[in-house]
Amino acid sequence: MPWDPTPLETLIHSAIPGLFPAAQVAIRQGGKLLFARAFGCLDPGADRQPVQLETCFDLASLTKLYTATACMALVETGALQLDQPVSRLLPELQGSRPLHPYEDPLQPGKWIDLEPETGIPIGVDQVSWRQLLTHTSGLPAWRPLFREPDAASARQMALHTFFSYRPGSRVVYSDIGFILLGLGLERLLGKSLDLILQGQVLQPLGLRHTRFYPGDPWNPPVPPPPCAPTEWCLWRQRRLCGQVHDENAARLGGIAPHAGLFATALEVAAFGESFLRGSLLQPETVAEMTREQVEGRGLGFALRSSDPLASSYPFSPAAFGHTGFTGTSLWIDPQRQLVVALLTNAVYHGRQDNGFQAFRVAAHQAILKGLS
Numbered sequence: 001m002p003w004d005p006t007p008l009e010t011l012i013h014s015a016i017p018g019l020f021p022a023a024q025v026a027i028r029q030g031g032k033l034l035f036a037r038a039f040g041c042l043d044p045g046a047d048r049q050p051v052q053l054e055t056c057f058d059l060a061s062l063t064k065l066y067t068a069t070a071c072m073a074l075v076e077t078g079a080l081q082l083d084q085p086v087s088r089l090l091p092e093l094q095g096s097r098p099l100h101p102y103e104d105p106l107q108p109g110k111w112i113d114l115e116p117e118t119g120i121p122i123g124v125d126q127v128s129w130r131q132l133l134t135h136t137s138g139l140p141a142w143r144p145l146f147r148e149p150d151a152a153s154a155r156q157m158a159l160h161t162f163f164s165y166r167p168g169s170r171v172v173y174s175d176i177g178f179i180l181l182g183l184g185l186e187r188l189l190g191k192s193l194d195l196i197l198q199g200q201v202l203q204p205l206g207l208r209h210t211r212f213y214p215g216d217p218w219n220p221p222v223p224p225p226p227c228a229p230t231e232w233c234l235w236r237q238r239r240l241c242g243q244v245h246d247e248n249a250a251r252l253g254g255i256a257p258h259a260g261l262f263a264t265a266l267e268v269a270a271f272g273e274s275f276l277r278g279s280l281l282q283p284e285t286v287a288e289m290t291r292e293q294v295e296g297r298g299l300g301f302a303l304r305s306s307d308p309l310a311s312s313y314p315f316s317p318a319a320f321g322h323t324g325f326t327g328t329s330l331w332i333d334p335q336r337q338l339v340v341a342l343l344t345n346a347v348y349h350g351r352q353d354n355g356f357q358a359f360r361v362a363a364h365q366a367i368l369k370g371l372s
Contacts, residue, residue: 005035007366011359016040019356020327020344022051022228024265027367028273028339036266043229043239056209056227056262057343058245060324064178066210066271067193067257068133068300070200071185072285075129079188082130082299089184092159096121100162102140106351112141114165114172127167132181133299138167139176146217146235146247154251155183171294175248175258182257194255204280205270210263213242214254227262228345230326245326245347259324268341272321272332276339290320311360314368327356331364340367 012023021044027035038051074080087093098121101113124138131137143161145154158179165172182193189196194212202210213221217235221242229241236243236250242262249256263271274280275290289299296303304312304319312319312331315338321331327346332339342363346356 003034003370005037007369008035008363009037009039011362011366012039015359017044019349019354019359020346021348022055022057023342023344024051024053024055024057025343025363026265026269026339026341028269029371030337031273031277033266033269036269038265051228052226053264053266054209054226056225056242056264057328057345058227058230058240058259058324058326059261059263059268059328059343060246060259060326061175062268062322062324062328062330063257063259063261065300065322065330066197066201066261067178067182067185068289069281070197071129071133071181072281072289072299073200074185074188076282076285080129082133083128085126086129086132086180086184087125087127089187090159090180093127093180094125096123097163098122099166100140100164102142102162102164103144105142112164114170122163122166124163124167129181129184130293130299131167132177132184134293134297135171135173135177136168136294137174137177137180138163138165138169139172139174139180140164141172141174141176142248143176144248145179146251148251151251151253154248155179159183171297175246178258179248179252179256185257192255193257197261201271201280205274207263207267207271210261210267210271212255212260213244213262215243216253217243217247217250225262228343229348230345231347231350263343265341265343268328268330268343269339272330272339272341275320275332276334276337290318309357309361311357311364313361314364323360329360336368336371338371340364 023039041048099115101111104110127137148154224242227242230245232239244260246259249259301320315333316335319333323329327344
């Protein structure tokens with residue numbers, strides 16, 4: 001029997017507009033497009049313009065996968081070695097720095113303390129590309145770069161930040177680590193990150209609608225591109241549309257290694273398909289990216305979790321992918337030869353936990369029901 005999309009469509013319709021006003025889904029199996037559909041409208045309080053398959057969504061942290069892929073393409077050429085110290089390209093990472101708690105991005109005023117002996121200096125010049133890619137670098141998860149007066153100051157804050165644990169001793173998912181990864185790639189190639197991703201990833205795969213929307217945080221693109229709007233931003237005092245939701249990425253000019261790409265579900269699924277088809281990276285490179293380097297993590301990729309509450313749980317044990325804070329996700333299941341790109345603007349209603357994580361699990365269960 002052919003796959004029945006009705007359970008998935010019913011679930012998404014029930015989530016609109018309470019969880020999110022807009023969504024796209026693209027599913028590929030066995031190298032072919034199985035399903036692609038847009039749902040909802042761009043702004044439920046305005047003219048209710050329907051979402052199209054050409055509408056772009058803020059990918060948030062899915063951007064990290066594109067940055068990691070560009071990095072691994074350079075590893076293939078020998079331009080980088082995974083266990084080489086990043087300090088060879090970023091001499092700012094020299095000497096020692098103190099261990100220090102870091103600010104909680106979701107609870108202003110709260111600090112996260114990972115080490116009981118804060119203030120003790122540790123050497124940072126041996127932090128490797130592999131550690132940045134696996135989130136084991138010692139760097140804090142987040143710093144308020146957006147409070148800096150300009151992009152250059154924000155980059156300097158990232159380059160000179162304290163460390164929050166001893167490198168290699170634990171996994172701490174870090175935007176700061178990926179920002180340094182991107183800065184290292186820029187130093188290596190002598191060009192901006194958008195041009196690097198264009199040359200290493202987007203152009204080879206023919207992804208014409210996947211792009212950054214650069215600009216100053218206070219000057220949104222005019223006219224706004226056909227994008228799904230996200231949150232009303234307290235910092236920028238407006239609803240965001242065609243401008244990156246992540247404040248730190250916005251302060252970096254909208255082009256950042258950890259967040260900032262916009263794309264359609266069709267193109268996100270095509271990007272995911274490249275890891276099954278070997279159309280961009282060599283099979284041995286993909287195998288290295290998707291093997292468990294440290295608990296639950298490959299190189300750039302998150303791996304399938306055994307936690308029933310995790311969005312990856314319904315997939316096969318070898319599945320790998322990533323999620324984005326705005327309500328986006330990409331999961332690749334090699335056992336089923338399956339790629340699932342689910343894009344929403346779940347932050348439209350704010351950042352509070354409103355049941356979206358449970359929706360992700362249910363959506364993936366609905367997709368897998370009836371698939372071989």
